[in-house]
Amino acid sequence: MTATTNEVVPAGAAMGGEPIPSRVSTGKAPGTEGTAVGRTVRYALLVLFLVLILLPLYVLIVTSLKRSADVTASQAWSLPTSLSFDGWKSAWDSLSPPLFRSLILATSVAVLSAMLGSVNGFVFSKWRFPGATTVFTLFLFGMFIPYQAVMIPLQGMLLAVQSTPGFSWFDGIVKLIAVHLIFGIPICSLIFRNYYATALPTEILEAAKVDGAGLLRTFRSVVLPISMPAFVVTMIWQFTSAWNDFLFALFLTNRNNGPVTYALNELAGGQNPDYPSIMAGVLLASLPTLLVYIVLGRYFIGGLMSGSVK
């Protein structure tokens, strides 16, 4: 239709948050690149991998729709002989109370982490201060601490905060939000820092300085407007991380104020496991994250690129 261009849309710069086009335009209709044989091979491979990836999901879905008495290891590949929604019902009963808490947890973590990461990223990449490189390196190294080794003292430290006067609300989901926020600082700062290094030309910052803008005003008026892709990428990462975490939830909360992973573990951990409910529970617990991925998937591609190229 329109004349073909060989222009690549730059990552994020002055785009105000639109996803980058899903492919560079070469004038041909999608999927018609290359030879017919090449195309067939490509599609065949893509579909093959699609099937392979979906295999475990198939087992999850099929088992969740069986009756408990019909589930045996050797029949797991077969479709249900009689369809039953008992698994889904009991999974919903177990999981729905904490689902809302998980939503609050994951959403707050995602948003707050992104805000913190953007400020840090901006300072580390452009504004800078003496020793910034060393500090940033130390941040990244801190990312690799094996959490299970420090859970007990960590719990102690957080309990100390909780018991200082006026901080008794620091429990349950609030405590988890703080923990995910703190331990997410390194990777969120990394994503934003690399993004700004690519997408924020120093000239614009100089111009703002000449206009007399200080740090905060520059951030608000120049930096934030172009940060959308990085925000989305960080939020997706932190949402997943907070939603799926069980280690912190286990030690820092209990079943009455904890997230959905607690309930999922309860479903899976009994002495006589009820497989249909477990499978239904796994699917149910994964649905919100799945939705986040599908809806924001296009942004995901655009944003990640600027975090890592260079």
Next chain:
Amino acid sequence: MRNRAVATLAMAGVVSVALAACGSTSDNTATGGSTPGGGASTSLQTKAGGAGGDVGVFTWWAAGSEKKGLDALEALFKEKYPNDKFVNLAVAGGAGSNAKAKLASDLQNNQPPDSFQGHAGAELADYIDASQIEPVNDVIQALGGESVFPKNLLDRLTVDGNIYSVPSNIHRANVVWANVAVLKKAGVNQPPKDIKSWIADMDKIKASGVSTPLSVSGTWTQVQLFENVLIADLGADKYNGLFKGDTKWDSPEVKAAAADYKKLLSYTNTASDGDDWPVATDMVIDGKAAYNVMGDWAVAEFADKGKKQDQDWTWFPTPGTDGVFDFLADSFTLPKGAKNPGGTKDWLMLIGSAEGQKAFNLAKGSIPARTDVPKTDFPPYQQAAMDAFKSNTIVSSIAHGAAVSLAWNADISSAISKFYSSKDDATLVSDLAAAAKKNLG
């Protein structure tokens, strides 16, 4: 703005940590009117209707029949102690391993629940050593002491003259569950009397077309099978001696048991370390195996799959262990520093009462620890088990925390897991001997 809030949080965190670090590791002495734990049996003062306040109960009974049992107890607790509020702190997963990890952290950080579940026996030794639980002799006495709990059982719970937990239910771990049809087809009519004859029966079953006469699944079920062989080949006394240092783990008897275990494994399916136990029991239900050695929670699995006792399945004590009751028990404790020790005592009294034990065990499928609960309402298997518990010699299960501490259990399990892939029984014996040396004192 938000930055300031974060900074405040950081400051608070730094200050609090500094204070906590400077402060001593304060050993909370129990506050409030708790009866001091001790040998002297002062009669237990309990307030009618309960001491009041929250009672946080920590278990790993979060699903299935275990949860049903806990729910039954909760209902009874509300009825008998209306002043108290039951707070469910259950943590599921890993047959209690998640719960134990969280509990360890809570105890070390002086946040004990008001009562926690523990396997009665050696598994509590770590808590006793670390002075994290208090003796409950007064509760046991108030419940009736030796007149209602078997002396054999109380002996196993006593350390230096003190009893540290109230047992709620008993399971038996030396039971073979068998498929009636498969046995009939192979011409096996009597339960075998020892391991040798059992193996001979398995040959018959193999000849009749079932290639895996014995089924086994994850690591702990393998440990359980092995302990059954140990009991059969060593006898109750020598088996008990293993855990006190009287019987050596590299003695000829143990070596023979290892060889028998290896032979038995040659009749089993290819199991996976991580498999749940129902995978093996289901094989018996489906007729793919004849025998499965499992604790008596297996009864519920047969019921769930619609199988009838005597018609579809039968049971007998593991060959060579007739007259021996390989026990494991859940029990509840009084942690040191519990915020509501009065409420805890109420809970413990309920657990140990005949009514409480009946309600709980009927729902869970185990049998009461008390011997004075009438067996009339219990299903047939449970009735037989209750009789056996009264009359048999009681030994402690390795796989379920009665005979050995958690650390020793971990070492044994690792050795058994290693053996499963290597089938090297000489290494198994030396690994077990090393584990015993490491963990005995």
Next chain:
Amino acid sequence: MRKAKDWLPGFLLVLPSIILIGVFVYWLIFRNVSTSLDRTVTRASKRVTNPGGLENYTKLLGSDDYQHALFNLLVLTVVFVAGTMVFGLLWAVLLEKGVNAEGIFRSVYLLPMAISFIAAGIVWRWLLSPGKGDQAVGLNQLLAMVGLERFQSGWWQSPSAFSMAAMALPAIWQLSGYVMALFLAGFRGISEDQREAARIDGASEWQVYRHVLFPQLSPIALSALIIVGHMSMKMFDLIYAIAGQNSYKASVPATMMWTQMFQQNNPTAAAANATILLVLVAIVVVPYLMYTNKTEKETRG
């Protein structure tokens, strides 16, 4: 040198994060290292369980079980990283020129990442069942159903010393999509001009990839390598979900740490274990950090 009032606002904005990381990460690391050097004895018989000082480390590193765990970790990491990189790059190559329903393929490949490790472990435990022949379930059963019975395997419980490689399968399944996303974005960031120029010069498509595109993707490849590699070193919940606790065949330092800490009541050994892991991770990460520091200094001028 910039004036203090110039950079101070920036420093103050980052200060809360510095404090938080200092307290909640570095203080804990410090505590961990100091715990690892403790000398401990049993309460009753005063038998030495940890000799103290660096001997704690030599004791751990010298034990057969730990060496077995380290070897497993090596096998797992190599296969996991290689697998995710290969599939991630392959899928990115297949998708980058644009195909019909790209959104669907992309979403499906990313889907596994949405499922938590613990949950995925439940299904993969069954998929990787070691039974063969008429005992086959899971993948072995599937292989038999499509006539590929000779590929049945004991997976991570096969007698081979490299059996841990099979444990990488679920991890590859979960994370290849993320690596794909990284590469895909990278492809889209390289201008078409460069490809056209190479084609005009007579390069085949393969040569375009090899000489124009792949070299420019190396920073992305490095990030992916680091992220996936460090996840492999910390992974224990997936292994527990599949192999249970106390599995000898599937033991890695991260699982041993849990056993030491919460079953064997030995926080000193767990701390030494954690420090060794941290050092190993640093060995992998430090080159990356030095590389990025170098390249960024260059671009900053």
